[in-house]
Amino acid sequence: MKRVGSQTIASGIVLIVLLSGILPAHAQVTFERLVNSAKEPQNWMTYSGDYSGKRFSGLDQINTTNAGSLVAKWVYQTAATGKLETTPLVVDGILYATAQDNRAFALDARTGRPIWMYQRQIPGDIRPCCGRVNRGLAILGNKVFLGTLDAHVIALDAKTGNVVWDVAAADYRIGHSFTVAPLAVKNLIVIGVSGGEYGVRGFIDAYDADTGARKWRFYTVPGPGEPGHETWEGDSWKVGGAPAWNTGTYDAATNQIFWPTGNPSPSNRGEGRAGDNLYSNSLLALDADTGKLKWYFQFTRHDEHDWDATQVPVIVDAGGKHLIAQANRNGFFYVIDRTNGKLISATAYGKTTWSDAKDADGRPVANQKASPTLEGRRVCPGALGTTNFMAPAYDPQTSLFYVTARDQCDIFSTAPQPYEAGHAFYGSAYFPSEEAEPYLGFLKAIDPATGEVKWKFQHTSPTWSGVLSTAGGLVFSGDAEGNFIAFDAASLKPLWHFQMGGAVYAAPIAFAVDRREYVAIAAGSAVYAFGLP
Amino acid sequence: MFRRLCVGFVGLLLLGTAAYTADDRNPLAGDAKAAKAGEYEFRINCALCHGLGARGGGRGPDLTRAQKKHAHSDADVFQVISNGIAGTAMPANGTNGQGVGMTDEEIWQIITYIRSQEVKAAAGPMGKAARGKDLFYGDANCSLCHMVEGKGGRLGPDLTGVGGSRTREAIIDSVRNPSRRLAWGLTEATKEFPQEYESVTAVTADGKEIKGVTLNEDSFSVQIMDVNEQIHLLEKDKLRSFQKSRESAMPKYDAAVLSDKDLEDIVAFLISVGAK
Numbered sequence: 001m002k003r004v005g006s007q008t009i010a011s012g013i014v015l016i017v018l019l020s021g022i023l024p025a026h027a028q029v030t031f032e033r034l035v036n037s038a039k040e041p042q043n044w045m046t047y048s049g050d051y052s053g054k055r056f057s058g059l060d061q062i063n064t065t066n067a068g069s070l071v072a073k074w075v076y077q078t079a080a081t082g083k084l085e086t087t088p089l090v091v092d093g094i095l096y097a098t099a100q101d102n103r104a105f106a107l108d109a110r111t112g113r114p115i116w117m118y119q120r121q122i123p124g125d126i127r128p129c130c131g132r133v134n135r136g137l138a139i140l141g142n143k144v145f146l147g148t149l150d151a152h153v154i155a156l157d158a159k160t161g162n163v164v165w166d167v168a169a170a171d172y173r174i175g176h177s178f179t180v181a182p183l184a185v186k187n188l189i190v191i192g193v194s195g196g197e198y199g200v201r202g203f204i205d206a207y208d209a210d211t212g213a214r215k216w217r218f219y220t221v222p223g224p225g226e227p228g229h230e231t232w233e234g235d236s237w238k239v240g241g242a243p244a245w246n247t248g249t250y251d252a253a254t255n256q257i258f259w260p261t262g263n264p265s266p267s268n269r270g271e272g273r274a275g276d277n278l279y280s281n282s283l284l285a286l287d288a289d290t291g292k293l294k295w296y297f298q299f300t301r302h303d304e305h306d307w308d309a310t311q312v313p314v315i316v317d318a319g320g321k322h323l324i325a326q327a328n329r330n331g332f333f334y335v336i337d338r339t340n341g342k343l344i345s346a347t348a349y350g351k352t353t354w355s356d357a358k359d360a361d362g363r364p365v366a367n368q369k370a371s372p373t374l375e376g377r378r379v380c381p382g383a384l385g386t387t388n389f390m391a392p393a394y395d396p397q398t399s400l401f402y403v404t405a406r407d408q409c410d411i412f413s414t415a416p417q418p419y420e421a422g423h424a425f426y427g428s429a430y431f432p433s434e435e436a437e438p439y440l441g442f443l444k445a446i447d448p449a450t451g452e453v454k455w456k457f458q459h460t461s462p463t464w465s466g467v468l469s470t471a472g473g474l475v476f477s478g479d480a481e482g483n484f485i486a487f488d489a490a491s492l493k494p495l496w497h498f499q500m501g502g503a504v505y506a507a508p509i510a511f512a513v514d515r516r517e518y519v520a521i522a523a524g525s526a527v528y529a530f531g532l533p
Numbered sequence: 534m535f536r537r538l539c540v541g542f543v544g545l546l547l548l549g550t551a552a553y554t555a556d557d558r559n560p561l562a563g564d565a566k567a568a569k570a571g572e573y574e575f576r577i578n579c580a581l582c583h584g585l586g587a588r589g590g591g592r593g594p595d596l597t598r599a600q601k602k603h604a605h606s607d608a609d610v611f612q613v614i615s616n617g618i619a620g621t622a623m624p625a626n627g628t629n630g631q632g633v634g635m636t637d638e639e640i641w642q643i644i645t646y647i648r649s650q651e652v653k654a655a656a657g658p659m660g661k662a663a664r665g666k667d668l669f670y671g672d673a674n675c676s677l678c679h680m681v682e683g684k685g686g687r688l689g690p691d692l693t694g695v696g697g698s699r700t701r702e703a704i705i706d707s708v709r710n711p712s713r714r715l716a717w718g719l720t721e722a723t724k725e726f727p728q729e730y731e732s733v734t735a736v737t738a739d740g741k742e743i744k745g746v747t748l749n750e751d752s753f754s755v756q757i758m759d760v761n762e763q764i765h766l767l768e769k770d771k772l773r774s775f776q777k778s779r780e781s782a783m784p785k786y787d788a789a790v791l792s793d794k795d796l797e798d799i800v801a802f803l804i805s806v807g808a809k
Contacts, residue, residue, distance in 0.1 A: 083723060129633045197633045415571045424633045429576035429585060460752050480724050481751030497753055501722040524723055
């Protein structure tokens with residue numbers, strides 16, 4: 001009954017927005033609109049749908065009572081090969097998305113018909129890790145912003161796809177690349193670099209949205225004389241990794257950006273980089289105007305298992321507390337006070353063997369037997385982590401955090417490897433610990449108040465799909481077998497599914513055009529949109 | 534000084550070679566330093582399936598054999614690493630999320646490393662292939678479920694190529710302990726891992742029991758081949774029950790059922806076919 005009530009209120013808000021002439025078509029996407037994105041749930045204007053990272057849509061036309069009747073509305077074939085990891089944006093009836101190999105495109109969000117297509121020529125010697133992927137765009141003013149595999153940041157005219165400006169952020173030949181969806185904050189385009197597999201020195205950049213001029217850079221590995229530099233042995237900081245390849249979140253009240261970082265390099269060999277290796281595998285709170293560090297929290301110290309902490313940090317306010325929550329690749333769910341970076345709780349939400357103790361701050365610490373050896377050691381989670389880049393969702397109606405999880409253990413082996421610029425730099429190999437131990441994949445609903453896994457749905461095999469929750473009492477996610485699935489948010493029982501014919505590596509969104517709600521997701525090499533008949 | 538010039542000249546030559554004849558032969562062939570670099574690359578990119586030392590990891594073939602199933606010349610191997618092998622779990626370079634995209638130079642380094650690990654004078658099969666063939670199609674009952682060169686059953690994996698792609702030890706292990714590592718079946722283009730040969734028992738709404746192996750499965754449907762080689766395409770929510778097991782449908786052939794000597798003969802037969 002309570003849920004029906006809140007649904008009605010939400011419907012009313014949507015209706016008012018939709019009836020009030022909506023917003024003029026192709027209106028400028030201002031910073032104010034991004035801050036107040038909840039007021040226009042028909043649009044999906046940032047990677048996570050809002051600045052808080054909740055990936056929650058206020059739309060409820062599609063809900064638990066009618067989800068079973070969803071149908072495919074259109075399919076857009078990108079003709080790209082490999083994995084589509086994009087989260088589309090939708091603004092005023094136009095859908096903007098990316099695909100492999102530096103592609104971007106704009107579609108009529110009602111029909112899936114393209115308006116423009118852009119592809120940047122790729123040099124033959126780029127060094128992308130893990131596929132030639134891209135996770136999406138940022139939009140601000142009348143431009144969309146793309147990070148490229150050859151480490152450029154590019155502004156495109158949102159109406160034409162023409163290049164407005166193009167900046168080379170770093171040298172792609174030594175392993176820098178961008179796969180992340182940038183985040184537009186005020187008049188800045190914030191973007192983090194990939195390349196932890198090549199021993200780059202990680203950074204987060206902010207560019208002037210009008211001109212492309214770089215306004216600040218925060219190196220995630222401190223240089224000589226900077227605090228934290230002492231956490232690196234010798235010159236290891238120069239190739240220390242700590243990339244920043246997933247989109248962070250933003251708190252307008254404090255003007256702080258929360259951006260997560262990845263593994264130290266080489267990823268699976270700690271020898272030669274003794275110390276905590278700050279700010280690898282950390283959550284950074286940065287002043288949005290200056291890029292100055294306000295606080296940091298390191299999830300995994302001196303990581304030797306490739307457990308990037310690059311999962312979306314979700315801003316949640318609960319019980320009068322200003323929190324930030326992250327389901328980490330290392331298998332623990334962390335709740336942190338976002339005013340000061342202090343840990344509130346850390347609870348395992350999947351199979352973990354690497355830690356059986358916590359430090360004075362409550363942070364899980366690694367045990368000795370987790371450290372890789374030449375012969376190899378079995379550790380859970382494996383190198384792919386309990387979760388990875390797949391976007392989570394937080395539903396303010398159920399107060400639950402939904403995340404794609406995997407139970408898999410690996411044998412971690414380590415071996416010395418000299419650094420060579422532009423060459424892969426792992427210092428390791430890892431193998432599935434597979435005998436009679438199948439990999440398990442789940443969608444899990446975690447209660448941030450207790451860390452308890454309240455509901456779970458077991459997939460046939462582990463999936464790389466992100467998660468969306470909606471005011472319709474629904475959670476959407478995809479699977480490795482190509483299904484797009486609608487779940488009841490209150491139980492994770494599947495209510496509907498559609499076979500898309502390709503594995504899902506992307507995260508869903510919801511939007512509305514002409515008062516009709518759609519849910520969209522990429523699978524295989526296509527983008528799909530679904531709606532009511 | 535002269536030496537440095539010389540090295541520079543050789544370097545230019547190599548670059549030229551790599552640029553113009555990349556499809557023909559390995560510009561780094563026999564280079565010990567390249568083989569070492571290739572060993573690092575191999576650990577990162579290949580060892581997950583092909584095992585440390587390229588000896589085969591149960592998932593991928595043993596690459597230390599001079600005779601390879603899908604590639605013979607260095608140029609063939611280069612193509613296989615670059616583009617993968619359609620219909621198998623071998624992915625194209627840089628597409629699968631395991632390891633990183635390799636440059637042409639790194640691929641040649643890996644090929645140099647693989648060649649350095651090859652056992653040139655591989656010990657011939659220890660058993661007798663002709664007798665193994667008789668056993669395979671006869672008393673050992675292998676062909677009731679397995680096909681070789683178009684002859685035999687369909688319930689288990691086709692073994693025509695297994696002798697060319699798996700180590701002798703891996704074949705023996707999968708006969709002695711078929712459940713330890715279930716065989717891989719269907720591979721889908723962007724899916725992370727292929728379907729395994731899991732055993733299933735499904736009971737339909739009208740009470741009919743179907744026992745067999747999964748050809749494919751997702752959360753909502755399953756495609757089964759039963760023990761009579763009939764294909765059943767089922768929706769899970771319409772079944773009375775559905776149970777999977779990682780106990781292989783293949784019986785465990787211990788030494789009491791199949792002697793070491795008989796097994797060696799069968800392996801010799803499979804290797805003789807697979808090496809064709």
